[in-house]
Amino acid sequence: MKINTPLDLNMIKSLKAGQELFLNGTIYTARDQAHKRLVEAIKAGKNLPIELKESVIYYCGPAQTPKSGVIGSCGPTTSSRMDAFTPLLLAKGLKAMIGKGARSKEVKAAIKKYKGIYFVTYAGCGALLAKCVKKSEIVAYGDLGPEAILKLEVKDFPLIVAIDANGGTIYG
Amino acid sequence: MSQSENCPLLEKMRRIEAIKITKAVAELVRQASFFLRKDVLSALIKSYTAEKNRQAKSILKAILDNAAYARKHKLAICQDTGLPVVFIQIGQDVSVRGDLKVAVNKGIDEGYRKYYLRNSIVGDPLQRGKPGFSPCIMHTDIVKGNKIKLTLLPKGFGCENKSQLRMFKPTASIEEIKEFIIKAVKEAGHDACPPYVVGVGIGGTADYAGLMAKKALLRKIASGSSNLEKDLLKRINKTGIGPMGLGGMNTALAVHIQTHPTHIAGLPVSVNISCHALRSASVIL
Numbered sequence: 001m002k003i004n005t006p007l008d009l010n011m012i013k014s015l016k017a018g019q020e021l022f023l024n025g026t027i028y029t030a031r032d033q034a035h036k037r038l039v040e041a042i043k044a045g046k047n048l049p050i051e052l053k054e055s056v057i058y059y060c061g062p063a064q065t066p067k068s069g070v071i072g073s074c075g076p077t078t079s080s081r082m083d084a085f086t087p088l089l090l091a092k093g094l095k096a097m098i099g100k101g102a103r104s105k106e107v108k109a110a111i112k113k114y115k116g117i118y119f120v121t122y123a124g125c126g127a128l129l130a131k132c133v134k135k136s137e138i139v140a141y142g143d144l145g146p147e148a149i150l151k152l153e154v155k156d157f158p159l160i161v162a163i164d165a166n167g168g169t170i171y172g
Numbered sequence: 173m174s175q176s177e178n179c180p181l182l183e184k185m186r187r188i189e190a191i192k193i194t195k196a197v198a199e200l201v202r203q204a205s206f207f208l209r210k211d212v213l214s215a216l217i218k219s220y221t222a223e224k225n226r227q228a229k230s231i232l233k234a235i236l237d238n239a240a241y242a243r244k245h246k247l248a249i250c251q252d253t254g255l256p257v258v259f260i261q262i263g264q265d266v267s268v269r270g271d272l273k274v275a276v277n278k279g280i281d282e283g284y285r286k287y288y289l290r291n292s293i294v295g296d297p298l299q300r301g302k303p304g305f306s307p308c309i310m311h312t313d314i315v316k317g318n319k320i321k322l323t324l325l326p327k328g329f330g331c332e333n334k335s336q337l338r339m340f341k342p343t344a345s346i347e348e349i350k351e352f353i354i355k356a357v358k359e360a361g362h363d364a365c366p367p368y369v370v371g372v373g374i375g376g377t378a379d380y381a382g383l384m385a386k387k388a389l390l391r392k393i394a395s396g397s398s399n400l401e402k403d404l405l406k407r408i409n410k411t412g413i414g415p416m417g418l419g420g421m422n423t424a425l426a427v428h429i430q431t432h433p434t435h436i437a438g439l440p441v442s443v444n445i446s447c448h449a450l451r452s453a454s455v456i457l
Contacts, residue, residue, distance in 0.1 A: 018227075020227075033300065061252075061290065061292075062249065062251050062290070063247075063248045063251045063253055063288060063289050063290040064288040064289065064291070065288065066246070066247070066288045067288075069247075071251065072247065072248060072251060072289075072290070073242070073247050073248035073249070073250060073251040073253075073290075074251050075250055075252075077252070077330060078330045078333070078363045078364070079363075080363060083230050084433060091310050100330075100362070100363065100365070100416070101361070101362040101363035101364075101417065102361060102362045102363065102417070116233055116356050120236075120416065120418075122231065122234045122238070122416070123365045123416050123447075124235060124238070124249075124250050124365040124447050124449045125235060125237075125238035125246065125247070125250075126238070126247075126248060126250045126251035126252075127238050127241045127242035127245065127247040127249060127250075128234060128237055128238040128241050130247060131241070143302055144302070145291050145303045146251075146290050146291060146292065146302075146303065147303075158234075160227075160418070170418060171290050171362065171417070
């Protein structure tokens, strides 16, 4: 099954934990320091460098881009490190997250409340996932190096639903 | 008059230029980052063949495809190209011409830059700041002979974050120690890219147990496991965590234990977990 961005919100609600799909469209990378900055900006009432509404965030800090490539190796990083920041981002419109590993109770509850979704992708397979990235550009926090926010255009990016909009989870 | 003519002790010393060390380290960066260790690859193939769970099998297939793709296209196996840990065994009859530590870090910088790896190292653990490629962590050991052995272990931090240490009472039972090791793996759970290689250090001091646990990851998989290691592996694979934590019979590829004499008052046990992308490379100069 394939899904596209902008996300079809009704379709997102119908997805079930364990389902495998492929994503086409636009996603943003953000990990630890970018999350910290986004949340600080929200709390300070400042404008955000990306539109959070109905967005997809990928927990990823890629390796450097080789000369002839679009992006370096770009697999997921451990999602639970972002748990403390996630409920606020969901409240502000974030819809989908891609990462690896389990999430906190608070994140699971926020996903259910805001009808969001959490996907995992092949962990430790960054070279293979780089194949799915067709375009990459820095959109914010370039000073963070690999932790900058990148806008990625992806094609057939493999996903497994890990926590669905109804709170269903693959983690038991 | 050269130095060696002045000093008879230095006459038998073999000289190694620092630049040779820099070049060797940069080459180890390439080898470790693009080419998955053969023993790790064999263990993954074995797991893939044995796995019964459909989703787990497809994940193991993706892991194997990833290794092949990385090798072919000169891409890092994982975007987390690690905190480079360099083990240096220096023969006591070697004289390094230049600054050894500077030479090693230069090799790390050159290799990581040249091969488009990730700048994951922040200069200050509290202030953080823009990351760079180095410094690496160096463990030096003086050994017999006139050679230098360099081993690079680029350690990913998803799994390094799951490291554990417990100072057991000297009267602790083997079962208590086993339970601690299994619990450490369960706590790593879905997060740290299973199937894991579990490094364990038992004995010595707190710091030495940690070093042994890390060094245990360098041992070749399937190189004569002890009964304790076999039993732990069996029990870890019964946890059902599986590849990527989505279930299955392959939670770990191996358990490697190193031990050392310790004090009558204590029994340190340290666990250092590696993700399935266990990368390392060695060279002797």
